[in-house]
Amino acid sequence: MSLSTPPPNRLASAVALVVTVVALATGCTAAAAPTDPEAPVTLRYQGNAGQVTLPELADDLGYLEDVTLEWVGDTTSGPQDIQSAATGQTDFGGAFNGAIAKLVAAGSPITSVIGYYGSDxxxxxxxxVLEGSPIRSAQDLVGKKVGMNTLGAHHEFVVREWLAKEGLTADEIASxxxxxxxxxxxxxxxxxxxxxxxxxxGVxxxxxxxxxxxxxLFTDTSLYGEFTYGSYVFRHDFIAKNPAAVADFVQGVARAIxxxxxxPRExxxxxFETIIEGRxxxxxxxxxxxxxxxxxxxxxxxxxxxxxSIWVDWLVREGTLKDGQIDPEDLYTNEDNPYSNGTYEPDSGPDGEATS
Structure with a gap:
């Protein structure tokens, strides 16, 4: 197995790629007029092989009432998933919140509507590291290699944030x-x-x-404790055209969560086993x-x-975003979440029932 180290300025390169994708998408997408809010809507999405996504669980539990799901394939990463949503290849996608902030900063008209993964x-x-490795601190990582599934997403942000919190200089982090x-x-x-x-x-x-x-060496929970790291997003034009569908998606996924x-875990x-075996x-x-x-x-x-906001601030500190370039409040909404909008009490169950 051969591994290659990516070139410098990874975050800047990622943003440049996103700008290109967004330009292609927004250049050919006209503003959508609202349609019949009662019409059934099919949501195209990407899944994960051998796993069950929360929208799939919501669908199986019968929590989705006004929408149906159409699986179009499996995603390779969070950034790829939200780029597919931004370009109209799918209707929603999910990724690390820092990656979402970068995509919005690059001009993508998307909004986070519900958190879906995190760490506890x-x-x-x-x-x-291996037992016996001389690496025992952040300083020991200077000039070393850290393996992760993709760049410009959760793991890159967490590693770089940990290094910064441990006192490494910008040059040391870049090494x-x-x-x-x-x-x-x-x-x-x-x-x-x-x-x-x-x-x-995980496994x-x-x-x-x-x-x-x-x-x-460290964990992502050692940085922030229990913390939601990623959200599902929709394009603004899709939300404007299909408000009832988006609201139904959010309430269904919220109840599935x-x-x-x-x-119980079992x-x-x-x-999950039943869903996988049946699809x-x-x-x-x-x-x-x-x-x-x-x-x-x-x-x-x-x-x-x-x-x-924590990731927007991080991108500003890193120089990827300018101070004030985007307002974190513009990146998300909780208005359709039943545990936020007053439909259910925050500590109630998936049908609003009291929990012990």
Whole structure:
């Protein structure tokens, strides 16, 4: 397996790519007029192989009333997923909030409508070195390689934020080489010495730790504790044209999140297995056995303003955005979330019932 280190100015390159994508999208998209709010709407989306997305769970639980879902394939990363939504290839997508902020700053007319993934004490991403490695601090990472699934998203932001919080200078942080490695290959790359630090989460973290020989350098929860990191987005024109559909999507996904938050892990996994086995995509259910939590901090995916503003501020500090270039308040809305708009009490269950 051969790994290559990406060129300098990764974030700037990512933004340039997004600008091109957005320019192509917005250049050929006319403003949409509102249509019949009662008409049924089909939402095109990308899934994840061997896993169940929260919209898919909401659909299976019967929480979606005014929309149906149309799977068009599987996504390769969060940034790719929201770019597909921004260009009209799909109707919604999900990604790390920092990646969403960059896309908006590049001119994309999208809005976050609900949080959908994060980190807690059982669902988190760890950054690991080999036992016996001389790397034990942020300073030890100067000039070293850190493997992660994609650049310009969750793991790059978290690594760079941790390095900054640990006192490294901008030049020292820039010397840390961020290397793209598929999650399925990260453990092997780390054990073979092709990278110095490996990013591991979920099944890949648990199975690697079972084999032993790894030392945890830090985790994303060590930065902010329980924290929602990513959101689902829709384009502005789609929201304007289909407000009832977007509202139905949000309430359904919110209730599905709450369902996972209020049911035993075994019940959730059993439901995931049933969904995967019934959708006919030639998958297995091995990955869902390791599911522990969506990691969503708030009830039903209600977006906390700090989950957006913290990454906008980070991009400003990094020089990717100008101060005041975008207002974090313009990037998201909770108006359709039943756990925020007064439909349900924040601590109630998926049908508004009281929970113990």
């Amino acid at each position: 004490d059982v669902a988190y991403n760890g950054y690991y 840390v080489q961020l290397v793209v490695v598929p999650p399925v290959s990260t453990e092997q790359a780390l054990r073979e010495g092709q990278i110095d630090v490996g990013t591991l989460g 890949f973290r648990d199975s690697a730790l079972e084999r032993g020989g790894l030392h945890e 709450r369902w996972t938050q209020t049911n 019940v959730v996994i059993d439901r 006919g995509r030639e998958e297995n259910t091995e990955l869902v056995q390791y599911w522990k939590s969506a990691g969503v901090a708030g009830p039903g995916g209600v977006i906390d303003p700090k989950e957006i």
